[in-house]
Amino acid sequence: MSKVKYYYDSETLSYRKIEYKKGHKIGLAILGVLGAFLAGFILLVIYLNIPQLQTPKEKAYKRELDNMKLQFELLNKRLKRDEAILQEVAERDDNIYRLYFGAKPIPKELRNAGFGGVNRYRDLEGFDNSEIIIRATKQIDKITKQIVVQSKSLDEIAKLAEQKEDLLSTIPAIQPIANSDLKRMASGYGWRSDPFTKAKKFHYGMDFSANTGTPVYASGNGVVTRADSNSSGYGKHIRIDHGFNYVSLYAHLSKYNVEKGQKVKRGDIIGFVGSTGRSVAPHLHYEIFKGKERINPRNFYYGSLTSEEFNEMLKASSLINETLD
Template identity: 45%
Template sequence: MIRTKYIFNETTQTYEPLKRSTPQRFFRVFLFLTGAIAIAVLIFVFSFTFFESPKEKIMERELAQYQLQFNIMGDRLEKMQSMLDQLATKDDNIYRIIFEAEPIPKSIRQAGFGGANRYAKLEGYENSELLKQTAKKLDKIASEIYVQSKSFDDVYKLARKKEKMLKSIPGIQPVKITDLKRISSYFGYRIDPIYKVKKFHSGVDFSSTLGAPVFATGDGVVKRIRHSNRGYGNTIEVNHGYGYRTFYAHLSKILVKKGQKVKRGSTIGLIGNTGKSTAPHLHYEIIKNNRKINPIYYFFNDLSPAQFDKMIQLSKIPNQSLD
């Protein structure tokens, strides 16, 4: 409803409706329209600045999704890198030593990519650093996979040339995985279970069930057997050639004779508790060129890279032996 404005006429002494000229009316309409436009502009600017559009919300969700995918990819790359490191350790410390090949230098294993502008195309994005780090990880892993592949090719060629040697080298655990309760003591300084002093433990103790089978870990000839209730109890020593011998102790029963040929995996005795032993187990040693060495480096046919790495870590923890 339009409101009518009145003014007092002194001549007639009455109130009369105010009559505006056409210019005045146009001016009032102009002021009204200008104010409305100004308010509309302010509302638009405020909304654009402080509130996201539907398109922006979609883009933000997509960006968050990409960020999540990159993070997941980064975790997977880290796991792949860890597996490659384990393979490299096994390659240098086991395979190449066994086949008398030099370990691959770190400068070759971890060789980088040349060119300062290699990742320049990834500059200028909101997540440039994330993109560059992911690209660098991929390049590093690709390079290490190539080096490791070439190394395994070399080792394979050496193995083909030394097939008989490979069968003779101790390459499995002497106790079946299903019979093994735990590895109760590793190679190195351990607490003697009888005298309670720290002594050097020259093998690995496999805790198992009394009477479980014990296997030859490589092809060879039985060099020595011994029946005793002292020290290592009933023992077997196998000569594998190529400077390798293995020693099996605390057996309850010996199933081979001196001079007998044995194959890898053949049963040569049974788990026992003879001699200076506190529980049924097998004490197992590897001797290379008349020097006792850590047997866990020779379980390469039985363990995955992750299991091997875990065993290496466990072997560094001091504990008490069973003999």
């Protein structure tokens, strides 16, 4: 039973009954509904923006997600560290191990090649944290491939190491003219002045100035493949195949002490200094081939020179002067 409400009418000096109109009641009802909706909306906004209002389960999920993000960041840091270590191993492999055994460095394109074709990481896309997951997965794939390449390289080095004794005995390793017989180191490997044209020309060997008839020594074990004067400019010259793609050449000789097909050992006298062919004075022109490439001979004298003699030879061979051929 609804309560009846009254108000005091000052004109009639009596209490009168309060009577509500229908529209007024409806307005109050609508106002109440709108107020309740507005209050609910405000509470929802507050709920969504204040972390303290998360449910215990949501808080547990958030802690788990934050921990996962942290673990992936730590994983990426460890992968970067491991990649740096692997890169250092690769540099040693190319610049020490492979060079020492005469193997060509592995191209950087091969070491760092990615994975072409379809998107390998499509299944990892579309999630809130896809970026860190994909980044870690890419790092793992990259390191895995680099390990495979490095493993194959070390297998190759291991095989070369088994032949190390043969390599060390055959590789050109001594100076072909004894220091006691040398007048001077006339010219080294690099751009030099041509004695005939006076123009700059690349000199692919080293010139050792010595008297005619001075003994010339084989710089490593091998087989004489040429002992003739049929190569333009070299005059009487000898070529020795040392194996492992190494060949040494001795030019402008006065006479031979070996013949084609003969086996020689390091230190054997193979010929004598002269001035045959394109030459302006008695000297030995000496070259080393690795495959089809002519390389600087000065890096191969570790078997006959002291450190002081080697340093003196480096200084003399680096002078920009005029060659004798």
